[in-house]
Amino acid sequence: MSDTSTADPRALIIGASRGLGLVLANELVRRGWQVIATARQSGGELQAAADASNGRLEVESLEMTSPKELAALNERLKGRRLDLLFVNAAIDRGDLSIAEVPTDMFTEVMVTNALSPLRALESLRGLVAPGGTVAVMSSDQGSISRNTEGGYELYKASKAALNQLMRSYATRHADDGQTKLLIDPGHNRTRLGGPDAPLTAEESIPAVVDVLEAQAGAPGLQFLDRHGEVVPW
Structure with a gap:
C-alpha cells in the first residue's frame, strides 16, 4: 500500500536505539514527521x-x-515513500595508533563505519522520493585537511573512507534528483563521543534537523556541520 497520500514528511533513520539517532527520531516526530527508526534489538x-x-514513530x-x-527491510517497506533516509551508525575501538590495531578490529570498524552505511543507502535508496534526501552521519574527524592532531587513527580513517564512498555514490547517482548530505554533528556526549564532549545530542540534533530541512532539494553532495557550514574534505 502506498503512503503518498499523506502530506506529512516521512523519514527512515537507520541506527536510532540510543544517542544521536534516538534524539534525531524524536526531534523529527516533534516537528510533525512520520518516522520509521531501526534498532538491532527490540x-x-x-x-x-x-x-x-x-x-508517528514506528520501530523496525x-x-x-x-x-x-x-x-528484508527494503521488502517490508516496499510501497512506502520517504522524504529522508538517514544512516546513523558508527563504532570506535579506542585510541590506538594504526601499528597497534589488530586486523580483525580494523575490519570491524571499516565494515561498520564505512561499508555498511553505503550498503544501506544502496539497498534502500529506491524508497526515497525524487527530490528527497539521503544523508549519513559523518564527523569532522573524517576530514583529511583537519587531521592535524594525533589520536583515534582508525576511527578517523573509517570516517574518511565513509566520506570517499559517499562521494563515489553521489557521482554514480548524480542524476537521481536526490539531495545527498554528509553531516558532522559536532562532538557529543554519547557512548561514542565520551563523557567529556562539549555538546549534548539535545543541543546538536535540532540544529542538524534545521540543516536537513534547509537543504532539502539542493543538488549534489555536501559535507556540512550542524550550522550548515561546509566541512573541508
Whole structure:
C-alpha cells in the first residue's frame, strides 16, 4: 500500500536505539514527521518513544551490517515513500595508533563505519522520493585537511573512507534528483563521543534537523556541520 497520500514528511533513520539517532527520531516526530527508526534489538528507549508517539514513530529491527537484513527491510517497506533516509551508525575501538590495531578490529570498524552505511543507502535508496534526501552521519574527524592532531587513527580513517564512498555514490547517482548530505554533528556526549564532549545530542540534533530541512532539494553532495557550514574534505 502506498503512503503518498499523506502530506506529512516521512523519514527512515537507520541506527536510532540510543544517542544521536534516538534524539534525531524524536526531534523529527516533534516537528510533525512520520518516522520509521531501526534498532538491532527490540525494546528500550526507542520503543518507549514509539509507544508515546501516537503512531508517528514506528520501530523496525535491523542489523545494518547484514545485507540479508537490509534486503528484508527494503521488502517490508516496499510501497512506502520517504522524504529522508538517514544512516546513523558508527563504532570506535579506542585510541590506538594504526601499528597497534589488530586486523580483525580494523575490519570491524571499516565494515561498520564505512561499508555498511553505503550498503544501506544502496539497498534502500529506491524508497526515497525524487527530490528527497539521503544523508549519513559523518564527523569532522573524517576530514583529511583537519587531521592535524594525533589520536583515534582508525576511527578517523573509517570516517574518511565513509566520506570517499559517499562521494563515489553521489557521482554514480548524480542524476537521481536526490539531495545527498554528509553531516558532522559536532562532538557529543554519547557512548561514542565520551563523557567529556562539549555538546549534548539535545543541543546538536535540532540544529542538524534545521540543516536537513534547509537543504532539502539542493543538488549534489555536501559535507556540512550542524550550522550548515561546509566541512573541508
